[in-house]
Amino acid sequence: MLNRIVKAKYKTMETSLISQEELLLEFENKINAEQKIEPLDWMPDEYRNHLIRQMSQHAHSEVIGMQPEGNWITRAPSLRSKKILLAKIQDEGGHGLYLYSAAETLGVSRDQYIQWLHEGKAKYASVFNYPALTWADMGAIGWLVDGAAITNQVSLQRTSYGPYSRAMVRICKEESFHQRQGYEIMWKMMEGTKDQQEMAQDALNRWWWPALMMFGPHDSDSPRTSNAMKWKIKRETNDHLRQKFINKTIPQAELIGLKIPDSNVVKLSDENYQTSDINWDEFWKVVNGNGPCNEQRLAHHIKYHNEGAWVRESASISNPK
Amino acid sequence: MGNTDTQGELWEVFIQSKPGQSFKHAGAIHAFDREMAIENARDTYTRRGEGSGLWVVRSKDIVSVTPNEEGYFFDPSNDKVYRHPTFYEMPEGVKHM
Numbered sequence: 001m002l003n004r005i006v007k008a009k010y011k012t013m014e015t016s017l018i019s020q021e022e023l024l025l026e027f028e029n030k031i032n033a034e035q036k037i038e039p040l041d042w043m044p045d046e047y048r049n050h051l052i053r054q055m056s057q058h059a060h061s062e063v064i065g066m067q068p069e070g071n072w073i074t075r076a077p078s079l080r081s082k083k084i085l086l087a088k089i090q091d092e093g094g095h096g097l098y099l100y101s102a103a104e105t106l107g108v109s110r111d112q113y114i115q116w117l118h119e120g121k122a123k124y125a126s127v128f129n130y131p132a133l134t135w136a137d138m139g140a141i142g143w144l145v146d147g148a149a150i151t152n153q154v155s156l157q158r159t160s161y162g163p164y165s166r167a168m169v170r171i172c173k174e175e176s177f178h179q180r181q182g183y184e185i186m187w188k189m190m191e192g193t194k195d196q197q198e199m200a201q202d203a204l205n206r207w208w209w210p211a212l213m214m215f216g217p218h219d220s221d222s223p224r225t226s227n228a229m230k231w232k233i234k235r236e237t238n239d240h241l242r243q244k245f246i247n248k249t250i251p252q253a254e255l256i257g258l259k260i261p262d263s264n265v266v267k268l269s270d271e272n273y274q275t276s277d278i279n280w281d282e283f284w285k286v287v288n289g290n291g292p293c294n295e296q297r298l299a300h301h302i303k304y305h306n307e308g309a310w311v312r313e314s315a316s317i318s319n320p321k
Numbered sequence: 322m323g324n325t326d327t328q329g330e331l332w333e334v335f336i337q338s339k340p341g342q343s344f345k346h347a348g349a350i351h352a353f354d355r356e357m358a359i360e361n362a363r364d365t366y367t368r369r370g371e372g373s374g375l376w377v378v379r380s381k382d383i384v385s386v387t388p389n390e391e392g393y394f395f396d397p398s399n400d401k402v403y404r405h406p407t408f409y410e411m412p413e414g415v416k417h418m
């Protein structure tokens with residue numbers, strides 16, 4: 001870090017000689033030319049803060065997202081499905097690590113990010129505040145939740161912040177099996193007994209709306225979208241990405257005989273599907289901490305983080321710097 | 322910066338995808354010593370045969386120059402165009418050059 005710190009000092013001296021407007025102009029020119037912003041480059045505070053918030057929320061989501069699926073490892077119906085589920089969850093832990101590393105380049109330590117999560121100052125994807133009740137939920141989560149995440153992450157591969165973009169490229173490569181393993185579970189169940197079919201349909205009924213909520217509020221209600229779009233942190237708006245996901249997913253459901261739990265689905269002439277509006281009261285309720293599992297998810301993370309303290313401590317004692 | 326440090330040092334990870342190729346930066350990990358660093362790098366960045374060669378180096382030991390900050394640092398390569406083979410005129414018809 002020393003080298004980075006020296007550079008940061010040098011940078012401050014230099015900054016005082018060049019006006020803020022010039023720096024901002026240079027920064028925006030770079031973004032408009034589709035060049036990546038790297039950790040030591042000058043960036044506006046709002047850009048850095050937006051990334052700190054978005055990237056840490058993304059990292060926390062990967063890690064908290066391990067909980068609903070972890071719930072089913074010991075009850076996976078076959079050795080094959082158990083191995084797949086373990087590998088999938090291990091990937092999600094890895095995604096968290098890629099993203100924490102990338103987020104640390106913004107000058108915030110990993111300990112700090114975790115502390116903000118525990119204090120409730122940082123959020124994670126609300127979808128993980130729903131419980132995974134049956135084995136079919138492993139199918140619905142992989143197919144819908146990972147499917148929605150992929151739609152968002154494919155777009156974020158082109159984000160303007162270099163470390164974030166590179167983490168997304170790596171993550172997207174790994175995600176493709178996640179969605180397929182989930183869809184395979186749903187398909188197998190739809191080929192099975194009547195009970196299994198009902199279980200799959202029930203899982204879709206419960207996960208469909210939370211998956212659509214993953215894209216966030218309507219663009220018109222999303223105050224931070226404009227700067228994020230202008231500076232190319234986000235490349236496509238919430239509504240646009242949600243529509244993409246809906247268009248991909250409805251035919252996949254129909255193909256295996258599942259019914260989308262929305263009686264207002266209409267295929268429009270331009271290939272877009274129209275759906276009912278999301279229940280935004282429920283969305284805000286869960287975002288604000290009152291979903292079915294909010295407390296449980298955070299308490300679990302805090303518990304195991306604290307219980308692991310002695311491991312980190314003894315590792316640092318036996319390996320002094 | 323955070324007020325505590327319980328995560329170990331930061332290490333940069335480089336992967337060689339095939340023998341003979343250059344090592345490429347993949348990301349970073351935390352670890353308390355060299356052995357833990359190389360194992361964490363393996364578990365985090367090479368779960369799908371991304372490479373067979375792996376380097377880890379403490380982030381603080383990397384000396385770097387970034388494009389904007391020190392443009393002059395790279396100047397010599399720009400004004401010495403005669404370092405590039407395309408600078409030279411060649412007679413028509415010359416082969417294996």
Ligand SMILES: [Fe+2]
Pocket residue numbers: 062091092095171175
């Ligand atoms: Fe992931």
Ligand SMILES: [Fe+2]
Pocket residue numbers: 092146175178
């Ligand atoms: Fe995933």
